Amino acid sequence: xxxxxxxxxxxxxxxxxxxxxxxxxxxxxxxxxxxxxxxxxxxxxxxxxxxxxxxxxxxxxxxxxxxxxxxxxxxxxxxxxxxxxxxxxxxxxxxxxxxxxxxxxxxxxxxxxxxxxxxxxxxxxxxxxxxxxxxxxxxxxxxxxxxxxxxxxxxxxxxxxxxxxxxxxxxxxxxxxxxxxxxxxxxxxxxxxxxxxxxxxxxxxxxxxxxxxxxxxxxxxxxxxxxxxxxxxxxxxxxxxxxxxxxxxxxxxxxxxxxxxxxxxxxxxxxxxxxxxxxxxxxxxxxxxxxxxxxxxxxxxxxxxxxxxxxxxxxxxxxxxxxxxxxxxxxxx
Amino acid sequence: xxxxxxxxxxxxxxxxxxxxxxxxxxxxxxxxxxxxxxxxxxxxxxxxxxxxxxxxxxxxxxxxxxxxxxxxxxxxxxxxxxxxxxxxxxxxxxxxxxxxxxxxxxxxxxxxxxxxxxxxxxxxxxxxxxxxxxxxxxxxxxxxxxxxxxxxxxxxxxxxxxxxxxxxxxxxxxxxxxxxxxxxxxxxxxxxxxxxxxxxxxxxxxxxxxxxxxxxxxxxxxxxxxxxxxxxxxxxxxxxxxxxxxxxxxxxxxxxxxxxxxxxxxxxxxxxxxxxxxx
Numbered sequence: 001x002x003x004x005x006x007x008x009x010x011x012x013x014x015x016x017x018x019x020x021x022x023x024x025x026x027x028x029x030x031x032x033x034x035x036x037x038x039x040x041x042x043x044x045x046x047x048x049x050x051x052x053x054x055x056x057x058x059x060x061x062x063x064x065x066x067x068x069x070x071x072x073x074x075x076x077x078x079x080x081x082x083x084x085x086x087x088x089x090x091x092x093x094x095x096x097x098x099x100x101x102x103x104x105x106x107x108x109x110x111x112x113x114x115x116x117x118x119x120x121x122x123x124x125x126x127x128x129x130x131x132x133x134x135x136x137x138x139x140x141x142x143x144x145x146x147x148x149x150x151x152x153x154x155x156x157x158x159x160x161x162x163x164x165x166x167x168x169x170x171x172x173x174x175x176x177x178x179x180x181x182x183x184x185x186x187x188x189x190x191x192x193x194x195x196x197x198x199x200x201x202x203x204x205x206x207x208x209x210x211x212x213x214x215x216x217x218x219x220x221x222x223x224x225x226x227x228x229x230x231x232x233x234x235x236x237x238x239x240x241x242x243x244x245x246x247x248x249x250x251x252x253x254x255x256x257x258x259x260x261x262x263x264x265x266x267x268x269x270x271x272x273x274x275x276x277x278x279x280x281x282x283x284x285x286x287x288x289x290x291x292x293x294x295x296x297x298x299x300x301x302x303x304x305x306x307x308x309x310x311x312x313x314x315x316x317x318x319x320x321x322x323x324x325x326x327x328x329x330x331x332x333x
Numbered sequence: 334x335x336x337x338x339x340x341x342x343x344x345x346x347x348x349x350x351x352x353x354x355x356x357x358x359x360x361x362x363x364x365x366x367x368x369x370x371x372x373x374x375x376x377x378x379x380x381x382x383x384x385x386x387x388x389x390x391x392x393x394x395x396x397x398x399x400x401x402x403x404x405x406x407x408x409x410x411x412x413x414x415x416x417x418x419x420x421x422x423x424x425x426x427x428x429x430x431x432x433x434x435x436x437x438x439x440x441x442x443x444x445x446x447x448x449x450x451x452x453x454x455x456x457x458x459x460x461x462x463x464x465x466x467x468x469x470x471x472x473x474x475x476x477x478x479x480x481x482x483x484x485x486x487x488x489x490x491x492x493x494x495x496x497x498x499x500x501x502x503x504x505x506x507x508x509x510x511x512x513x514x515x516x517x518x519x520x521x522x523x524x525x526x527x528x529x530x531x532x533x534x535x536x537x538x539x540x541x542x543x544x545x546x547x548x549x550x551x552x553x554x555x556x557x558x559x560x561x562x563x564x565x566x567x568x569x570x571x572x573x574x575x576x577x578x579x580x581x582x583x584x585x586x587x588x589x590x591x592x593x594x595x596x597x598x599x600x601x602x603x604x605x606x607x608x609x610x611x612x
Contacts, residue, residue: 135335140336141335142335142336142532143531147519148521149522162422162512162513163519205421206413214416308518
């Protein structure tokens, strides 16, 4: 069980200034190493002693992981770029406004000044049973304490649960999937690119992790292609508070509409499963149709097909349906 | 306690590899010291058909179903732990259901055919097994007594595998209640089992599963050994040749029908055994 302490356990701190140096450290220390980006999630884990790494690799001094560059229409955002920089970047705001909006919705200005895009995407789930150090499936145990009679599961999953019912906490992740972004990952065998949609994984694939990142791998950058630039898109986050809160459900969409008909669509919902879910059935259901009330109703039904709410989160079904409707109806260029 | 530490997997793989290499070296040494077998008694050979049925069709089909289910279980159980990610849970429990179905079929079929006794290990089988083991480890030719259809080592392997199989099935069926299946929704509190007992269930499942890894290594090793090819072939084609039958088995302990080459029914074998005993 976790202990609520103000003092972290001891660890060896490394502050490399080059990516190669960081990779060397991760290779050397493997699962013992903890990657520190902005530190907004890290210090909770360490102070609560729910994670006890012996080595912490601080990426804060690596300049090549920071900054936003345009290259032939594609935008490359370094993983260590702060959320404030992402939210304020003029090209992001003009071409991919939902990325800026979602970054702007994360927590508070102070946290966004310190928190990074990579950290927001790679952060662990907010399930309090898991974070409190209970020996649940995600922590390597054999029980999901959030899916028990009387368990506090108002914030947990309604879709794709597989033993674990935790949900993805990121606000930016759904927008990147909606825009068909790619994650640049550095590992032992060099650099590889993974589609944002495939970067996040559910418990059916690996119950102890939320992304495809292996212990010695690092998310180095995010590439947003210009495919959806300038097209109608939408982002909305619903949380209990207006600020400094994680999403109960969030939604991102990008549409290709011509002559009043939806030609193509990408709709992604967060907060309903362990990974941001691309609503493929919904996308299929609305393609070729005008975004009228009938289409929206079909889209909403398709979005929650197979939903299995827990004891205290039935509301997420209705919330998801309404957000999906809004993501189609309100999408703007 | 929440489950087995998977480092034990590597320990079992190491021990399995050690056994395979050790056996291969000893068997090669033994082969050099063993002269070719003496030709069989012509009168006896005349009473044995050219092909002797070792595994009938249903036995072969059920063996390969068992093999596929076991492979699927081991791959879906261990490959994700080794780092290759794929949605393994559904495939795992479906393969587990198939393995359970095989076990039920095997028990019913064995009882129906009345062949439970052929898998009995009594004093005689133990002493024969010890003799065969001594013969294997001795430097010289050694006096190796031929077994019936199954040698003591085969029967012992069967029993160890059965034990691991029953453990993995019993614990696996319990664990199935904790995942969503086509038949029910996950219920982690089924049967009111305590967290501590669940820990034991997971540990036992893990122990039996890694045990299967070692058993499978040994099984595949013996199956691909050139000197055992005749047995492996019989699991595909069903038969062994007359020479293989007379060379490796005691016809008194494993009598076959002169016409068809099949084993006579259990009742007939019991009568023949009683005749030999002078009852």
